[in-house]
Amino acid sequence: MATVTQDTGRELRRIVRTNEEIKRVVATAFKINLMAMNAIFLAKRAGQTALGFGVLSNELRRFAMDLQKQMSQLREMTYGSVNTVTALVKQARLNRVLERARKESSGSGRSLIDEFMRTRHNLVFARHREQIAALNRRLSQMIADTAQLVELGSVLARSAKIEAAYGGAFSTSLMQVSSDFERTIGEIQRSLESLTKHQDATL
Amino acid sequence: MKTARVIYEDGKHKWIALVRDPNRPDYLIDSNEYLVIDDDDSLLLDPGGNEVFPAVFSALSTEFDPRKITKLFASHQDPDIISSLALWLEFNPQVKCYISWLWASFVPHFGGNKETFISIPDGGMDIMIGSQRLQAIPAHYLHSSGNFHLYDPKAKILFSGDVGAALLPPGEDDLFFEDFDRHIRHAEGFHRRWMGSDKAKRDWCQRVSQLDIEMMCPQHGAIYRGDQVRRFIDWFSHLEVGIVKG
Ligand SMILES: [Fe+2]
Ligand SMILES: [Fe+2]
Numbered sequence: 001m002a003t004v005t006q007d008t009g010r011e012l013r014r015i016v017r018t019n020e021e022i023k024r025v026v027a028t029a030f031k032i033n034l035m036a037m038n039a040i041f042l043a044k045r046a047g048q049t050a051l052g053f054g055v056l057s058n059e060l061r062r063f064a065m066d067l068q069k070q071m072s073q074l075r076e077m078t079y080g081s082v083n084t085v086t087a088l089v090k091q092a093r094l095n096r097v098l099e100r101a102r103k104e105s106s107g108s109g110r111s112l113i114d115e116f117m118r119t120r121h122n123l124v125f126a127r128h129r130e131q132i133a134a135l136n137r138r139l140s141q142m143i144a145d146t147a148q149l150v151e152l153g154s155v156l157a158r159s160a161k162i163e164a165a166y167g168g169a170f171s172t173s174l175m176q177v178s179s180d181f182e183r184t185i186g187e188i189q190r191s192l193e194s195l196t197k198h199q200d201a202t203l
Numbered sequence: 204m205k206t207a208r209v210i211y212e213d214g215k216h217k218w219i220a221l222v223r224d225p226n227r228p229d230y231l232i233d234s235n236e237y238l239v240i241d242d243d244d245s246l247l248l249d250p251g252g253n254e255v256f257p258a259v260f261s262a263l264s265t266e267f268d269p270r271k272i273t274k275l276f277a278s279h280q281d282p283d284i285i286s287s288l289a290l291w292l293e294f295n296p297q298v299k300c301y302i303s304w305l306w307a308s309f310v311p312h313f314g315g316n317k318e319t320f321i322s323i324p325d326g327g328m329d330i331m332i333g334s335q336r337l338q339a340i341p342a343h344y345l346h347s348s349g350n351f352h353l354y355d356p357k358a359k360i361l362f363s364g365d366v367g368a369a370l371l372p373p374g375e376d377d378l379f380f381e382d383f384d385r386h387i388r389h390a391e392g393f394h395r396r397w398m399g400s401d402k403a404k405r406d407w408c409q410r411v412s413q414l415d416i417e418m419m420c421p422q423h424g425a426i427y428r429g430d431q432v433r434r435f436i437d438w439f440s441h442l443e444v445g446i447v448k449g
Contacts, residue, residue, distance in 0.1 A: 090289075093253075097290060101257035104204040109264025116294060 015085050018139070018198055019078045025146075025191045026071045031184055032153070033068060036061035039160070039177050046170035052163040053174055056156060060181065063153045067188075070146050077139060084131055091124060140196075147192045150185060157181040205236075205255075205262035208378060210418065210426065211358045215242045216335060218358055219266050220420065222378055224258040231255065233376075234283050234422055237362055238267060239355060241333025246274045246301075247291075248353060248362050249284045249422050256287040274299050276330070276339075278364035278422065279347030280306040282313075289314030301330060301339065305349025323351055340410065342366060344403035352411075359417040366407070367435055368393050369424030380425045383434050390424065391442070398444040408440040 040061055043054035098120075102113040157178055164174035204224060211218035217240040227233060236259050237248040245267065251259050263269055277285040277300055291298050292314050302310055304322035311319070327339045330353070339351040345366050353362040369390040380386040398404060412433075419427040419435065427435050 094290060094293060097253060097256050098293070101260045101290075104257045104261040105264055106261070107265070109261055109269065112264065112269060113260075120293065 014198060015081050018195065019081065021191055021195050021198070022074050022078050025188055025195075026075055028184060028188050028191070029064075029067045029071045032181070032188075033061075033064040035177065035180055035184065036064040039181070042170065042173060042177055046167055046174065049168040050163070050166070050170055050174060053160060053167060053178075056160045056163055060153070060156050060160065063149070063156060066149055067146075067153065070142070070149060074142055074146070077135075077142065081135055084128070084135060088128060091128065143192055143195050147189070147196070150188050150192065154182070154185045154189065157185055205258040207262040207266040209266070210378075210420070211360060213358070215333070216240070216357055218355070218360055218420075219263075220378065220426070221259050221262045223376060224255065227255070227258065232283055232370075232423060235420065235424075236263075237420055238263060239332055239335075239337065239353075239358075240267060241335040243271060244274075244333040245271060246276050246330065246332045246337065246353075247272055248276045249278055249364065250275050250287050250291060252283045252286045253290065256290045259287070260290075269294065273297060274330075274332070275301065276351075276353055276362075277302040277306075277310065278342075278352065278362070279303065279350045280309055281347065281365075284364075284422070285310055286313050288319075292319065303343075303347075303349030303351060306347075325349075327351060340414075342403075342407050344398075344400035345407055346397040346399055348399075354414055354416075356415070359415050361411060361414060361416045361419045361432075363419050363421050365397060365422055366394075366439070367419055367421035367424070367427060368397075369421070371424055376425075378426055379428060380431075383431055386425060387435070387438055393423075394439065394442055395444055396447070398442075401443070401445055404442075404444055405440060408436050412436050 036057065039057035040054070043050050043057045046053065098113065098117060102110060102117065105113055160178035160181060161175065164171060164178050167174040204226075205221045206223055208220045208222060209217060210220050219238040219240065221236040221238065223233070231252070231254055234249070234251050234255060236251050239246045239248065247263075260269060263272075272291065273295060275285070275288070275291060275298060280302070285300070285302070288300060288310065298319065299321055300310070300315060300319055301321045301323055304324060307320045307322045323339050325341060325343065327341050330337045330339060335355070335357055338354045338356070340354050340361070342350045342352045342364065344350065350364065352364055352366070354360075367390065369386060370393055371389050375389070416432045417429065419432045
């Protein structure tokens with residue numbers, strides 16, 4: 001019976017860890033949006049000498065907006081998981097008290113709690129496990145979608161770097177902007193990878 | 204665990220006090236829970252806090268089948284009274300809880316739903332347990348603003364919630380006491396500070412002095428018997444309450 005509480009604790013820590021990771025991705029994605037706007041502004045100033053970069057910076061801006069949409073969905077899911085976590089915490093607390101009641105009781109009281117906890121375990125925890133499994137499935141799907149989107153962003157950033165070389169007098173600053181892009185997208189990719197790893201560990 | 208002590212028994216009618224857990228951590232106030240049984244029916248009075256549930260449950264099950272606990276009575280909304288509600292509901296989702304209408308939407312924060320609570324109107328009400336009619340007696344503002352005691356005319360027992368409560372030092376915590384003057388010293392500070400209204404106090408003294416009471420059972424401390432009940436009412440009626448002394 002003690003494992004029920006332990007499982008809950010582990011599940012809880014995992015959800016909290018996932019949420020923290022998502023928060024990090026969301027914060028980084030916000031930076032991307034600002035960077036894309038900066039790139040568009042730069043391309044406009046460079047004018048004719050950076051036409052190719054201008055096209056790419058518009059693409060990057062669209063990517064940033066898509067990413068932000070994706071992020072707000074992830075954030076919503078995080079919020080949903082808080083409900084599940086709260087229910088789990090409550091159950092875990094009740095369980096701790098029930099376990100103590102079991103230890104203190106003897107005779108018919110004890111066998112009653114035994115029987116009760118068995119049924120309760122089957123009902124309540126099966127339901128919770130299902131909820132968590134569904135949550136994990138949706139999260140995994142969303143992480144995979146996001147990873148795909150970010151992959152596209154990474155290709156765009158690399159192309160921007162190449163276009164920057166043709167930017168004449170603006171070449172250095174364009175190079176700077178596209179390198180920033182590449183680095184930030186790399187950060188998001190690493191976060192997503194570690195999220196996937198947490199997910200895989202549970203599936 | 205706590206001890207289950209039969210304090211009244213007449214055929215199928217019974218009162219059990221669940222008291223004194225030697226393992227209770229000292230940061231939790233000690234509480235008495237009472238179970239009124241009539242035949243197969245029962246009413247658990249002030250079932251206690253979450254933390255004392257194991258001690259209450261285990262002691263109770265030595266005397267009574269806990270599956271038959273279907274009715275709870277909460278004198279008021281305090282955590283030491285009713286925060287264990289969610290646990291009782293785990294065992295039996297059909298459990299009903301009698302409580303002042305004032306708290307019927309507050310206490311669900313501890314557990315339960317719309318079906319769980321039976322609101323007691325300000326004037327009180329009768330509660331049938333088996334073939335026995337018990338009376339919820341108004342005790343508002345003593346200390347809670349929506350507060351009830353429970354009178355059993357057959358057993359002549361008044362369950363008095365926080366009224367009559369005493370914070371007994373270790374070694375002086377018998378369930379019954381002999382020396383009123385000595386005992387009441389442990390009750391004085393509690394009543395001065397927790398009881399909020401002098402008028403409510405006088406009303407209550409007036410009301411309960413008309414009842415035939417052989418035992419007065421508070422939620423904390425020791426039980427008053429016989430003449431001690433009358434002495435308590437007299438003492439309480441003269442006590443200055445509702446004032447914080449700095
Ligand atoms: Fe109280
Ligand atoms: Fe109390």
